[in-house]
Amino acid sequence: MNRALLSPLLSILLLFFIAACTSQKMYNAGLSSVERGEYYRTAEKLRKAYRKDSNPQHRVEMAFQLAQAYHKLGDYGRAAIWYKNAIRRDYPDKKVIFDCAECLRAYQNFEEAKLYYQQYLELFPDDERARQGLEACDYVPLWEKNPSRYIVSPVRELSSRYSDYGVAYVGGRDNEVIFSSMRESENTGKQKSAITGEHFADLFRSEFLLQKQKWSEPELLDESRIINTEDEEGAPAISPNGDLMVFTRCRYDKSKNMGASLFATRMSRGNWSEPMLVPLADDSLIVAHPAFSPDGNTLYFVSNRGGGLGGTDIWMASREGNSFGNPVNLGKEINTPGNELFPSMDYEGNLYFSSDYHPGMGGLDIFKATKDEDGQWQVENLQVPVNSSGDDFGMTFINAEDPRGLFASNRKGSRSDDIYSFYLPPKVYRITGEIYDQETGQRLDGARVRVIATDGTNLRMRANDGKFQLKLNPETEYVFAAYRDGYLSDKLRENTIGLTDSKDFNVRLYLRPIDEPVKVENISYAFGAWELNEASKHSLDSLVQILNLNPTITIELMSHTDHVGSDKFNFELSQKRAQAAVDYLIQRGISPDRLVAKGYGETWPKKVTRELARQYDFLRRNDELTEDYINRLSVDQQEIAKSINRRTEFRVLSTDYQEEYQPER
Template sequence: MKRTYFFATVLLALFVLGSCSSQKNYRLGNLSYEIGEYYRATEKFRKAYRKDDNLQHKMEMAYQMAEAYRAIGDYGRAAIWYQNAIRRQHPDFKAVLHWADCLRATQKYEEAIEAYQQYLDSFPTDVQAINGLDACRYTQEWEANPTRYVVNAVRELNSRYSDYTPVFVGGRDNEILLTSARENNVGRKESGITGAYFADIYRAEYQVQRQKWGPPQLVDESGLINSPDEEGAVTLSPSGDEMIFTRARYDKQNDKGTELYRVKMSRGNWSEPVKLDLVGDSLIAAHPSLSANGDTLYFVSDKPGGYGGKDIWMATGGGGSFSNPVNLGPKINTPGDEVFPTIRSNGELYFSSNYHMGMGGLDIFKATRNEEGEWRLQNLKAPINSTGDDFGMAFIEGEEVRGLFASNRKGSRSDDIYSFYLPPKVFRVSGEIYDKETGQRMDGARIRIIGTDGTNLRMRADKGQFQMTLNPETEYVFAAFKDGYLNDKGRESTIGLDESQDFRVDLYLTPTDAPIKVDNINYAFGSWELQPQSVYALDSLVGILELNPTITIELMAHTDFVGSEQFNFDLSQKRAQAVVDYLIQKGINPKRLVAKGYGETWPKKVTRKMAQQYDFLKRNDELTEEFIKQLTPEQQEIAKALNRRTEFRVLSTDFYETFSPEVEE
């Protein structure tokens, strides 16, 4: 009996201790979560969750663990805990939206689409959900059709810890500063936010002989810059002798806010850091980026007056002092987080956002101002962006677009540094010149190429072939010439093209030693009135005459043998004249035009192309009345239609336009 009582007492004590421990961890988890120590919060909540039988507590802890994991970029674990909270009927329906975001970030697109649609059923106008749903569709397309950027992990700069926000010293490609939480940092304290060690600022040089980066070394070991607190993203003046960096200060592991400090280099030594007073205490001031002339500072803050989450702000000043921060506005900033700005010397702003439509997590966006000063945004898509977090662009100054950025995409050990390079757009054109009648490639033709960028080239087509490289943002005209043939031309344009492209321009020269049929010129039955559908063919004839300004032509109209000879002569003459009148109306000099009606007296001779099209005809057959009457009724109608035609033949090739001087009264 005493033994039973003893064991009961022990069990009760253990239960009470477990309950107290659970409540303590739950309380500590809430405290850590409130001050932004998300990693530490997950540890406390997990311990409390295992021992807490209170269903309300479990629901709340599941949601807060999901929020904490999402805050540190662990989207896989976040999705699991959001689903747990939703299953426990968490009252905040945002859990469904965040669950959908995390599913998308882990490439579970079908599940994400269902979750977004579930959320939109209750909140149909929610911009974040609409963007997320669209992103599920676009992301797969962007991954399947990446942009021209070439992206590679820079192995020698990366550790198994977080490495991020590289910046080039002086814009050169041989020296960088970066932020890292690797093993040899100062202080060796663990961050309650991420669970990693506090980060410090490192320096690395590119080793030309080895064609790789050397091992990163602490930029300062004295405690002046790299302190026992946590150092973060940096920016440098154009000369590299001034640095503004981020520092997160802690007092007994309590977050005291994130601040920006400025230091200057003198004779190889950094000065004492000076805090920039940009925001109030306990607010965030982080992720600095200096303009090329050093008088404008872009940074991230959660200060009042923003649009929610973290916003990008701009402060102007000089001599290292900046004041009166201005929010960049709703085109850039959103209810989500906009972070890690980089301002280039050409005015382009690059930043990361988890709210603008992207592939998942933080995506990098390019922002440019139009003539009215309004920002225009562009998602850099894959392979710059991924379903993970992508941030912290750094550019090497020069004509080529290349540099470094950070990402925790699939294949990364943590936040890793990646290189990017945008190969120049290459546009090539190739083509061949053919005899339009025979279909054979021609030798001896000449090409003239005119571009809106001032290009004016003449070349001989070698064996009927030509090729050349085209310039970006240019419209081209390609014209082919050969004696005894009508000229032909084609157009291509590289204006607005984002990707390299090969063009094909084949030109067809029509011989002038035989009449040339103009297809699809139609008249009312038994009349010379031109039908409206003839306009395209007539305008193409105008184009031929404009492209061949030295030719004069005889416009020839023909009929079939139905009706009297005199009627057909008169009808064909009036039809030919109707076409000539149209050409004159379009600006063609009347001296270049002769109208001639032939009635039924000039039957069509079958060409190679016609013989290929109609198996009852052979090349050089003449479609006389006698020949046609030997055909079947159906074949007769085809043959008569071939005889009813409008053609032209070249009379001369030496016409030159002359203009009479105006006579002044």
């Protein structure tokens, strides 16, 4: 071959060889970062290698590892893109389909997430976690439309463009915090974390400036490098009296991550002592995210030590003098095959933690665990607005009447992991009542209200201008009874049992004048008969309630017919009907001394009330439905008027009845 032609060909082959060696080297370097858990460095190296490496096997592996790295970093949008890339290239482990669905759900792409969950369930129909994820695609949008009562706000003074998290109140006070931050400071070196791509975290402190109503500029907890070192310090916990701080320290050397451990330091005369290792697991394991119980006698923490359920679990250890006893796993109600992180406790002893496995919005959600009567943990998702499509974690509480405190989140609008405040306002229940004259429809002045409740409430109050208001207690059933001289009393029930949000009740009570007959609705008989049917008995039960509510009245129960038929027949029929109603009331426990049965036949035509005039436009108020009046109406109107005359009513005869005491024989 001509040397003039050979030289360019060798140059091209050499370039291809160099490029292949370079891409192979970058590929191997990326996989080495994967093995060390260096997620940021993995993404950085494999992105470059992917652009240069044309090997199909390499490209599918890189797509998967890039997806995994972004998933670990909480960048769910990018993770989903690379998972889909790996799926298109037929990545052999089909769990990649599930991981893709999880990231799409966390990224709030619910419809596409459903498709991947369904695809995965076709391959693994018994996978409960995938089924839960599919269901979450339907209920999470509902959470967003119906947020809980929590009020969540960003705390700009404590947040930076770097990760800020792991806030702890000092001694339970609300005016000083210590937290972990990857922000730049005089302690920050040039080295950055291969895991996060940010500076190594240090502990900072800040005080709340009461006059300015904001937090002070965060400053390093110590500048002497006793606590803040060249390693990474994060997630502190401070004992209730503020004398002991336990914090996480992640140690590194040039070649590997040496794991995370807990260190303890004591406050003495305004200075922290030299931190000492808290021996809760081997150095190679993760021991992190400490939290104290309200009494300071128990330390909760996160670890991947043996005996767990998978991933990282939450453990507890009892305080024994200056050390802690053997760790105990919190069990399957709390821990899962996934990762449970950042435990904390409120001052009532409820446990809060983050999990990427318990059913939720995707990513890390915050959960609340309370113990039932049997001592078993019951776990609930705190939902929106505490949880979001991002990672939400590290809830910490101050000792206050209503739950409030701080937590971290990388939700939409955050620059990285930012600090947010939360506040759960108390549930407020109020009732506003109005009392009306049943006949006139006007509000009734001068009425009184008695209130009886299952929490022991027993009070009387005046309804000025026919209105009353009262604040109600949670988980309580109430009875409101309204009464006024010259009127029959009325009552109603309301309750706040099981209500998850504040509520205003608006109610009306109607009092009937005792000088006017009161119709008992829906009393009906077969033609020419007087036996009560079941519907009529049900209607008379309402009269039983009235008599029980007004125990001092006696009544006449009146039965009326229309004008069809002879006078004698109508009198006898109406008397039997009235007596049948009275007999039923006696069976229901009403004293016969309070009841008089009277049949009036057709002799007492109905006088049109305001309500009847409103219901039938051919009737005018106070018209009397006599036979002559009815005969002047149209055929259809006559049938309506006759049905109005066929009625059962009662009227009050006296209001001073006193039941005589009958001694037992």
